[in-house]
Amino acid sequence: MSDYWGYDIIKKLVSEDDYDIEFVKNLLAPEIGAVRRFDQIHTKADLIACLENNDELNEENVEPLKRMTNNQEILSQITAYRPTRVQHPVPVNLYQEERLAEDLQQQLRIENVSPQAAPAPVQQNYVTPAAFTENKRAAVFKKISEQLGRSWRDLGRQLNISEGAMDDMEDRYPRDLKSRILYLLKMAEEDEVYDPRQFLRRLCRGLSEAGRNDIRNRVEETMSH
Structure with missing residues (x-):
């Protein structure tokens, strides 16, 4: 299959699938482990995070995801999945994949999309949390504050x-909109201080939902280089 969904896309779609969480937790109880962890899981996203922390789920092993959904389209893509090192001769941009996952989720809500119809992600440079250097952070914040x-x-x-x-x-910076926006970004960043990639995803999604895809595109472009 030439079209594929990456690991992050599959995780996102599985996490938003409406397959009963309590049923799924019981299916994966051995992988979850301690009862304390079991009781702390309330959503598919919680479950995925728990399995990744236990090293029961990762890019090399997506089998647990098969038990977390009954959506045939998602199941077919999990079956066809190959790890990034195998399927991506040129690595992909994780922020572009995040947007693709959102688009695919919307498609799955609206229609029954066949595996052949799923669009392939654009090949980009690979972006890791470590790539969010101080220089790139400054560049991203500068673009947003100016635009x-x-x-x-x-x-x-x-x-x-x-x-x-x-x-x-607004009271602090009544006549300095740029400084106001920089302060806003720093405050939002504090919530994701231990996960730069998660902050960037949240920021890109927020820009889209605020109607500023033009700035989101520039942020993703900055992180691609």
Whole structure:
């Protein structure tokens, strides 16, 4: 199969699948392990994180994902999946894959898409959390602070920044919108301080939901180099 879904795409689609979480937890109880961990799992995303922490699920072993869904389209892609080192002669951009996962999830809600119809991700440079250097962070923040403009509150809401906190930012920087936006970004970043990749994904998704795909594209382009 020439078209494929990467590991992150498959995880995202499985995590958003509506297959009963309690049933799935019982299926995977041996892999989950301790009862304390079992009781802390409330969503598919929790379960996936637990299995990855236990090294029961990773790019080399996606078998547990097969027991987490009954969606035939997703199952067929899990069966066809090959690890990144095998299927990607040129690695892919993880932030582009995140957007592709969102598009595919929407397609699966609307129609029964055949495996042949699933679009292939664009080949890009591989981006890892370590690649979020101080220079790239500064470049990303600079682009957003210079181009976001009046959309700053829309982005703040998507990043779960409270209206009160944004009011304080406006009081702090009444005539300096760029500094206000930089402060907003730093506050949002603090929530994901131990996972730079997760912060970037959240930021890119927030830009899209705030209606600023133009800036999201520039952020993804910066992280691709």
